[in-house]
Structures are given as C-alpha cells and as structure tokens.
Amino acid sequence: QVTLKESGPALVKPTQTLTLTCNFSGFSLSASGMRVSWIRQPPGKALEFLARIDWDDEKFYTTSLETRLTISKDTSENQVVLIMTNMDPVDTATYYCARTYTRWGYYFDYWGQGILVTVSS
Amino acid sequence: EIVVTQSPGTLSLSPGEGATLSCRISQTIGGTFLAWYQQKPGQAPRLLIYGASRRATGIPDRFSGSGSGTDFTLTISRLEPEDFGVYICQQYASSPQTFGQGTKVEVK
DSSP states (O other): OOOEEEESSSEEOOOOOOOEEEEEEETTTTTTEEEEEEEETTSOOOOOOEEEEEEEOOOOOOOGGGGGGEEEGGGHHHEEEEEOOOOOOGEEEEEEEEEEETTSSSSSOOOOOEEEEEEEO | OOOOOOOSEEEEEEOOOOOEEEEEEEEEEEEEEEEEEETTHHHHHEEEEEETTEETTOTTTEEEEEEEEEEEEEESSOGGGOEEEEEEOOOOOOOOOEEOEEEEEEEE
C-alpha cells in the first residue's frame, strides 16, 4: 500500500525559508523509474508543479521558482525534502507530494494529504 | 510551458445525469499524455484517468476519457452522489507538467 505524508510548519514569516518533508511508504525511491514530486495549490487556485526528484537523483525544477527551490531525497529514510527560500505571502498554499512511476507514464498516481502553509508576519 | 484550459468552469447537474467535461491543451501533445483527477474539498486529487482514456485502479466504468492532440474529454455517464467535486486535467507530455484550473461539478 502506497502512502505519502507531508510535514512541516503551518506558518512561516515572509523572507523565511520553508522546509517540507514527504515521508512515504509502499515503494522505494531507489527503484528504477520511481519519482517523487512537489505540487502546490494556492487557496481556490490551480495546481502548480514545483519540483521532482527521480530514483537516480535527477532533479527538475519549475523555471519560475528554480532559484528558490532545492529538492533532495534520503532513500534509506523514505523521505523527500523540499526547501523553498525567501517565502512570500503569495506562496501561501497547500503543498502536496506525489508519486510517479515513470515506466507507466508521467502522471501522479498517489498523493499525500497535503499541508497548508500560510506565509504571514 | 503548455497551457491547459478546462471548460466549463462549473456544471450544475442532478444525480443520474451525465456530465461532459472539456480540456484543451495549448499545443498538440504527441500521444495521449493526459490525466484526469477528482478533487473534493480538503482532499488531495485522486487519479481517475491516465493516457487520456485508461481508468486508474478502482475507478468505476461510468468514468471515461477520450481525445487526442489538443482536445480531450472526461465523461461521467450517470452521476452518483460521490461524484460531485472538482475535476482537473493535467498534461504530462512536456515538462513541467501543467494542470487546468478545474471544472466544478455541483448538485443542481
């Protein structure tokens, strides 16, 4: 059974750095074709892809946020971490991590429950 | 970046009725690299359809997807009470994967 769960602070101040952790089970990120991505959804708005990391440690970031994002994995701990610097109120959103098995396609077959992060002073 | 546009914004329907949702991609995507998700308030999206027409595990056959190129459709043959929510399409032919803004299917 595949599960993912996000954790991190619910509230951060402007200019601070956000660190989110995705803990997952039911699959290994060292297995060929596995990928974990971060996606966010501002209140009432569309989903936005942020970053992804593959089983072979290949990474990809959305261009508009590339300078502020860092994604990493700890395969032994079944964790993926997303760091976003210089937070702004417009970054207020629910942040999701999601799995992709790239051998089947590049869609997201399992999602975490999401974590609402509010950016406010 | 490929832009994904969904229509209509809202569908007001009664249980038992059929629903047709549209998803348009800003440029032709090779193959059928399109997925549909269902999202209910306070919940994560749930994968319904991938490859434009393939149902994900456990998805009832009242859900069907079709289309290719730039125009795709999600059809719900007869709405059950649990089907009301927001439906989101996503293209995954080109990085970054991009999502539509969603179609809300609400009770009439």
